[in-house]
Amino acid sequence: MSRPSVSVASSRWRPLALFLLTSGALLLVGAVLVRSPVPIYLAIPLLLAAPAAAWAGPRGAPTGTLELRAEGSGTEVRLAGLFRATGRLEARDLTVLVERPPGLLEEGSARIEQGPSSLRFEYSWRAPEPTIAVVNPPRILWKDPLGLVERPVAVAAEPLVVARYPPELLRVGAVRLRRTSVLPGENPSSRIGATGEFHSLRTATSTDPPRVINWRASARAGRLVANEFELDRTGDVLLLLDARGTTLGPAVDERLLGIARAAALGIADSFLHEKTRVGVAVFSEFVQAVPLSTGRGHHLRLREALLSSRVGPAGVPSERGAVSVSRYYPPGVTTILFSSLTDDASAELVLGLRRRGYPVLVLSPSPLPILAEHSPLAPEDETLVARLVALTRRARIARSWKDAPTVDWDDYWSLGHFVKLLRHPTMRRVG
Amino acid sequence: MSGRRPGRPVRPPPPVSTALVLGVGGLFGYVASLPHLGGVAIALLGAGLAAGLRSTRSARVRAVAPIPLVVSVGLLAVVSPLGLVPEVLSGAAGLSILVWLADDPARAPGGVGRAGGTIVVPALALGIAGASALLLPSTSASVGVAAGLLVLALAALAFLFARPRPYDREEAATY
Numbered sequence: 001m002s003r004p005s006v007s008v009a010s011s012r013w014r015p016l017a018l019f020l021l022t023s024g025a026l027l028l029v030g031a032v033l034v035r036s037p038v039p040i041y042l043a044i045p046l047l048l049a050a051p052a053a054a055w056a057g058p059r060g061a062p063t064g065t066l067e068l069r070a071e072g073s074g075t076e077v078r079l080a081g082l083f084r085a086t087g088r089l090e091a092r093d094l095t096v097l098v099e100r101p102p103g104l105l106e107e108g109s110a111r112i113e114q115g116p117s118s119l120r121f122e123y124s125w126r127a128p129e130p131t132i133a134v135v136n137p138p139r140i141l142w143k144d145p146l147g148l149v150e151r152p153v154a155v156a157a158e159p160l161v162v163a164r165y166p167p168e169l170l171r172v173g174a175v176r177l178r179r180t181s182v183l184p185g186e187n188p189s190s191r192i193g194a195t196g197e198f199h200s201l202r203t204a205t206s207t208d209p210p211r212v213i214n215w216r217a218s219a220r221a222g223r224l225v226a227n228e229f230e231l232d233r234t235g236d237v238l239l240l241l242d243a244r245g246t247t248l249g250p251a252v253d254e255r256l257l258g259i260a261r262a263a264a265l266g267i268a269d270s271f272l273h274e275k276t277r278v279g280v281a282v283f284s285e286f287v288q289a290v291p292l293s294t295g296r297g298h299h300l301r302l303r304e305a306l307l308s309s310r311v312g313p314a315g316v317p318s319e320r321g322a323v324s325v326s327r328y329y330p331p332g333v334t335t336i337l338f339s340s341l342t343d344d345a346s347a348e349l350v351l352g353l354r355r356r357g358y359p360v361l362v363l364s365p366s367p368l369p370i371l372a373e374h375s376p377l378a379p380e381d382e383t384l385v386a387r388l389v390a391l392t393r394r395a396r397i398a399r400s401w402k403d404a405p406t407v408d409w410d411d412y413w414s415l416g417h418f419v420k421l422l423r424h425p426t427m428r429r430v431g
Numbered sequence: 432m433s434g435r436r437p438g439r440p441v442r443p444p445p446p447v448s449t450a451l452v453l454g455v456g457g458l459f460g461y462v463a464s465l466p467h468l469g470g471v472a473i474a475l476l477g478a479g480l481a482a483g484l485r486s487t488r489s490a491r492v493r494a495v496a497p498i499p500l501v502v503s504v505g506l507l508a509v510v511s512p513l514g515l516v517p518e519v520l521s522g523a524a525g526l527s528i529l530v531w532l533a534d535d536p537a538r539a540p541g542g543v544g545r546a547g548g549t550i551v552v553p554a555l556a557l558g559i560a561g562a563s564a565l566l567l568p569s570t571s572a573s574v575g576v577a578a579g580l581l582v583l584a585l586a587a588l589a590f591l592f593a594r595p596r597p598y599d600r601e602e603a604a605t606y
Binding site for chain 2: 046
């Protein structure tokens with residue numbers, strides 16, 4: 001991984017410095033007009049304050065070290081940081097500018113503690129819905145005590161990625177997937193998860209359950225030793241995000257895509273933890289695909305692909321997506337399709353995928369909670385409209401069930417039904 | 432995306448610097464010899480308005496707080512009569528404005544102490560100007576000396592505006 005870049009910027013005059021300089025110049029003009037030295041005596045401090053502030057400030061680019069971390073669980077996100085100034089930089093003259101990611105909301109005021117050489121800050125945010133947010137490192141500015149000159153502090157830090165998704169997804173990776181391909185001589189195991197054929201011994205960790213401890217080997221070695229198993233991969237999983245534009249409009253589409261992105265990352269994390277191969281494809285105008293693979297590096301690739309996904313134009317033929325998917329992934333891969341099912345194009349995509357041999361499971365983030373937030377109707381009209389829209393949505397979900405198991409995801413912080421559906425293959429049968 | 436400044440709770444107005452600008456400004460307004468103590472009223476109004484604006488929670492309002500203070504003192508400086516006392520009080524009012532700026536309740540306490548290096552430069556310049564005005568025989572000569580100092584200051588200022596690089600020179604990594 002490349003080292004984070006450190007940008008060095010020069011000093012800048014603040015508006016107050018310009019105001020004092022302008023006032024001093026006007027006083028000079030006034031002194032000439034009234035032929036009096038009194039305004040000049042007032043002008044001297046106003047004119048010299050800004051250059052003196054720059055002179056008294058740090059000579060070179062101010063530097064320091066920044067420790068930045070994201071904390072919290074569930075919907076809460078806390079950004080905590082500790083900046084330590086190097087050299088003679090006075091931390092009480094520093095100002096922190098934090099850019100709040102778009103998917104997060106303010107939750108309380110920030111806490112800033114300034115000491116002589118360190119600056120500690122904590123920002124509290126709330127994720128109103130599942131999201132993946134990129135938190136850029138804060139800008140730290142040195143300002144002179146009078147507020148006349150400022151200069152950015154050179155800080156080496158990398159952006160943080162904060163993912164918040166329903167907690168049920170942490171367990172979803174343990175489900176048994178449909179086997180994609182059986183290699184000659186491979187013996188499919190009936191067990192899934194962290195058990196399988198014995199592979200080797202390793203030093204036990206505190207999280208290892210007693211059943212994986214090899215007690216005989218531990219007695220011989222004088223320390224706890226655990227068995228390592230070759231995990232039996234039961235299949236592969238493809239996460240396909242339908243990011244085509246819909247009639248809901250770009251703002252709602254973008255929010256739904258953000259929710260789908262977060263769920264896709266949660267599902268990918270869980271399956272990758274079980275060493276299952278995971279692929280991600282985003283179908284906007286064309287298909288951007290990350291091939292099937294596993295491992296930590298692949299997790300980063302998937303995350304980058306999801307973060308870079310954007311809503312595409314409307315009216316893109318579904319067949320294009322189905323054909324493109326078949327070029328990147330072998331038939332039989334369990335496919336989880338994220339689609340709002342707002343129009344018929346998504347249903348056509350499901351059919352196209354099934355025709356090419358992909359078992360599809362549709363996870364449909366419902367647009368109804370988002371639409372209800374911005375409804376301009378009166379409460380009694382809103383109730384009636386909500387009922388009608390809910391009936392329409394139910395009918396659409398029912399039609400989609402004829403082609404593939406479909407989960408209507410209207411409570412964004414709960415995916416228990418989806419996990420249950422994925423865990424019981426018999427429930428996934430359609431038709 | 433939305434930028435956000437730290438949500439530091441604003442402290443109550445610092446009493447020492449507020450009393451300083453009120454006292455010096457009031458005295459300066461008194462020697463300005465405006466009828467019906469108009470000078471005192473202008474000075475107190477400007478300082479009071481500035482202190483009130485600075486104690487609000489809005490950062491935008493706080494940013495314009497120095498304007499009434501500088502405008503009121505500048506007005507008094509223009510209308511005040513010639514003399515040693517108005518000259519001294521004018522310079523003192525300028526320095527008290529700097530002290531007031533350093534004692535910002537929205538920033539970390541102790542600003543006046545940290546701004547010592549900044550305030551001492553204009554104070555020295557004022558001292559030079561005042562000493563030359565006292566030592567030289569005529570009032571017009573003091574104006575000339577002060578004007579010369581101002582020309583030098585403005586030239587330095589123009590240089591700084593054009594090229595702020597002198598303050599950006601990096602310290603050498605090796606000797």
